[in-house]
Amino acid sequence: MATLDDEVIGFLTGYFRPDEPDTYLVWQEAVRPRHGIPMLGVQLFERAADRAVERGAAFIEATVSADNKAIIMVLKKVAKRYAAEIDTRVLFPGDLFPGEHHDEVLYRIGPLAPRAD
Numbered sequence: 001m002a003t004l005d006d007e008v009i010g011f012l013t014g015y016f017r018p019d020e021p022d023t024y025l026v027w028q029e030a031v032r033p034r035h036g037i038p039m040l041g042v043q044l045f046e047r048a049a050d051r052a053v054e055r056g057a058a059f060i061e062a063t064v065s066a067d068n069k070a071i072i073m074v075l076k077k078v079a080k081r082y083a084a085e086i087d088t089r090v091l092f093p094g095d096l097f098p099g100e101h102h103d104e105v106l107y108r109i110g111p112l113a114p115r116a117d
């Protein structure tokens with residue numbers, strides 16, 4: 001969680017996948033607009049990745065819609081810092097959901113190398 005003047009301005013939640021204990025799945029990330037901290041989303045993601053790697057993660061995953069350019073940029077930056085590849089595949093096709101819905105694409109970053117700052 002990120003706070004500024006006792007106000008929550010961002011958070012990230014995730015967990016280690018029980019079926020793949022070397023994989024940390026980022027479940028949700030949100031950052032309040034116009035908070036004044038450059039690259040806060042990247043910082044939250046990197047800190048979560050650092051902690052996951054310390055606990056044995058070799059891969060980081062997140063699901064993203066193709067039109068969410070902001071989080072895709074974050075994922076690319078994190079992959080670059082860890083000298084890792086990004087593999088993508090449709091995890092949940094949009095037609096599984098009622099009404100019109102986008103595909104949920106799984107982004108898998110790894111294997112993770114030591115960070116290249």
